[in-house]
Amino acid sequence: MKITAKDVKELRDKTNVGLMDCKKALQETDGDIAKAVDLLRKRGIAKAEKKALRDAADGIIYSYIHAGAKLGVLLELSCETDFVARNEKFVEMAKKIAMHIAATDPIGITHTDVDPALIEKEKEIYRAQGLNSGKPDNIVEKIVEGRLKKFFKENCLLDQPLIMDEDITIDQLLKDAINTFGENIKINRFSRYEIGR
DSSP states (O other): OOOOHHHHHHHHHHHOOOHHHHHHHHHHTTTOHHHHHHHHHHHHHHHHHHHTTSOOOEEEEEEEEOTTSSEEEEEEEEESOHHHHTOHHHHHHHHHHHHHHHHHOOSBSSGGGSOHHHHHHHHHHHHHHHHHTTOOHHHHHHHHHHHHHHHHHHHBGGGSEETTEEEEEHHHHHHHHHHHHSSOOEEEEEEEEETTO
């Protein structure tokens, strides 16, 4: 199939990936733009994982105050250079993440940030629910494992689907940004403030 410049441009607009990479992806997927997007995202994840090992010593502290001034978020989003930290798209991403935190109130960035005592308490609840429903022990343990994964997805920032686009998680948003900017980008910490809480 012949790959046109229009196809390459469309893929580039959707992915922010270089023209040659877009052309190669289209050739490998017989011109199917949706498949090419998936292919580039998979490759981007591999690149992002390599870049995640690099030091991200620059970045910004982004503050978001929700309408009515009763809810606010401080977010530390880091990158490798001041050039990226000042980029408008980087700042927009920080705003999206801060707004997401305001809306979802995560308890940690990853499951390793969750208090082990809370994890044990949740496991006990899920185990009791499973046993009370009459399930055998081996099935109960699988139920506990599945519900714990769901708990992390609902409560850990990187596992949560982005509220503005539920097709991607916060982790995928960061990996896509790493691919776009060519630098390691990570959420170092955040604080969410709400009047009365």
